[in-house]
Amino acid sequence: MSHIPRVLGQNQGHPVVMELTLPHQNKGRNVTMDNFFSDADLADKLLQRKTAIVGTVRRNKRFLPNEFLAKKKLKLNDSLFGFSDNKCILSYQGHKNKNVI
Numbered sequence: 001m002s003h004i005p006r007v008l009g010q011n012q013g014h015p016v017v018m019e020l021t022l023p024h025q026n027k028g029r030n031v032t033m034d035n036f037f038s039d040a041d042l043a044d045k046l047l048q049r050k051t052a053i054v055g056t057v058r059r060n061k062r063f064l065p066n067e068f069l070a071k072k073k074l075k076l077n078d079s080l081f082g083f084s085d086n087k088c089i090l091s092y093q094g095h096k097n098k099n100v101i
Contacts, residue, residue, distance in 0.1 A: 011039065014039070014042050016037070017037050017046075018045065018046075025049040025050070026051070027050065027051070031046065031051060032055060033053060033054075034055060035057055038055035038056060038058075038061075040063040047086060056100060057101045059101065064089070064101065067082065068080065068091050073097075075093065076093055076095075077094070079092050
C-alpha cells in the first residue's frame, strides 16, 4: 500500500478514503463509512469514479439542507428524504429524542 499523506485542516479523510478505495473504484461498488469521512465533495469525487457512498453525517456539515436541521421532530419511525441530482439524503427518527441523518 502506498503512503497516505498527512492532511491538516478540513477534509482530512478524503485522501485516506481515496487511497483505500482505489482498488474498488470504477467497478460500480458502494463504500460504507462513518460520519468522520462522509462528505458531499467526497461523494462527488467517488461518483465520478463509479463508486457510491453510504454513511451517517454529522449535523454540523455545511452541505446539509435546513429542512434536515430544523428543530421540528419527526414522529417515531418516520423518515425524511431529500434528493438532488444523483444524491439522496435520509433522516430517520429511530428513537424518541434522536434522529439519524
